Amino acid sequence: MNATLPLFRRAFFDTWRSTLGWAAGLAAAAFLYLPLYPSIGGSAQMQDMVNALPAEMTKALNYDQIATGPGYAQATLFGLLGFLLMTIASVAWGAAAVGGDEESGQLELTLAHGVRRVQVVLERALALFLRVVLLSGLVFVLVLVLNEPSQLGIEPANLFGAAVLFAGLALLSGTAALCVGAVTGRKTYGLAAGAAVAVLGYVFNAVGRQSPDVEWLLNLSPYHWAYGNSPVVNGADWAAAGWLWGLSAALVALAAVALEQRDVGA
Amino acid sequence: MATAVSARSLVKRFGRREVLHGVDFEVEAGTVFGVIGPNGAGKTTTMRCLLDIIRPTAGEVRVLGTDPRAGGPELRRRIGYLPGELFLEGRVTGRKLLAHYQAISGPVPRGRINELADRLGLDLDRHTRKLSKGNKQKLGLVQAFMHEPELLVLDEPTGGLDPLVQQEFHAMVREAKHRGQTIFLSSHVLSEVQQTADTVAILRDGRIITVESVEGLREGAVRRVRLTTHGIAAHDAVALLSGIPGVGQVQVLEADGAVTLSAVLEGAIQPLIRMLGSLELTDLVLDEPDLEEAVLKMYAVPREDAR
Incomplete structure (x- = not known):
């Protein structure tokens, strides 16, 4: 009972293999995509090819600005593969934090010890936040390192803002998974909720950009809140960042309240 | 007390x-209280209520003088709990896992974890998910006992343990009792249960059928009697034996020369002994009471009669 934040330390340090694995995946994505920019994204042929694609497709894939360095990093790394990897990592951790732990039968024993349920949720959420921030920080550093050699020409300040939004977007899915896992005690429901937030956000963005008639969909898309103005190109929309992080915090609070109220393992 | x-x-x-239809019981401090009952009787549910893992729908629970709901972490630090189904996953060694539980329980005396692990024959440096069921159970016992809690709540503690380790476990329970700890x-x-418990409660279908000391159970249990005697006619011996309170199912096994009878005895043995003094016995077997059978009989009693 002497050490501080025992549940956080367990959740954070005992998953180092997983954290390392996702870090390696994100690093691979950065090293695969970004050095290709001078030969693909920046070339005139690429722009011709993008122009030849149906406009709907370009919009759906956020390839409209792919011919500039920041636009290329935005569309490929932050908007596609990085987004995918970060979301999966965050949702998996979020769903495992409470719902998965309960389903595997281990939460019961933890709660039989000298801990409060609110404390369990908060410390494990902290471990989720920290891991996501760590991975986003890694992406920030890698892009910064590759900025010069890959001739991307990204403003570091814009990159920082994009990394904050990148983390916030992944956290929203992850905390949705954590919250639904804590409410239901089922890992699968948590995973489904986290995936739904991410996939629907992506789809609403892709569809909403197609025509003014369906533009309202964009308001429902966390993906669009984060990336609607291409933060790597134009700098972050800090209000959107506030929403993503704020909603994530609210979902954690909801999870804590829900777990406090109900029977565990029943 | x-x-x-x-x-x-x-x-x-x-x-x-x-699941529980109004369970009443009291456990005196410093005693060993055993709850037995068939699967699904409500044993685990009752125990989870004591730890505030689940909350009662109605009724009142007091653990070490407090309501578990209000007691919070301070109360649970004074309890050691072993769940009925123990799941230990993850790529951590037993030692690391115990260090984690140590951080969230009451203070653990120095060297206590190693001492318990040695007693139970548990290797603390192996990864928990590679442990056999019995070894996981040992790890569960260590985390329940290590902080020498005032109250131990152990759900099916000997499941998966081999007989030697079961003996060691019984010794641990007796020592805990001597130290003044209460064991549920x-x-x-x-x-x-009968080897360690002072009191036994029988739970069936969410109701306590009976709370009885192990002594009491023994008295209520059925014993088999077999005796061989001389100089008495078989039917006289049968009549004599059948007249004793608690004796039934008298059978004649042999009647040429020596008479051999068998019977079952329920209740006190003194009247039987007194009667036997008047016979010329050549052989007498009085079995150990079959408590298991007594309990099985209680399980089988229809619910209406049980109350």
């Missing part, structure tokens, strides 16, 4: 399914 645990009219409903344990068979 102080009461360590008590439940009054404890009711638990999960949705429309009522459950099993679905009596033989596990």
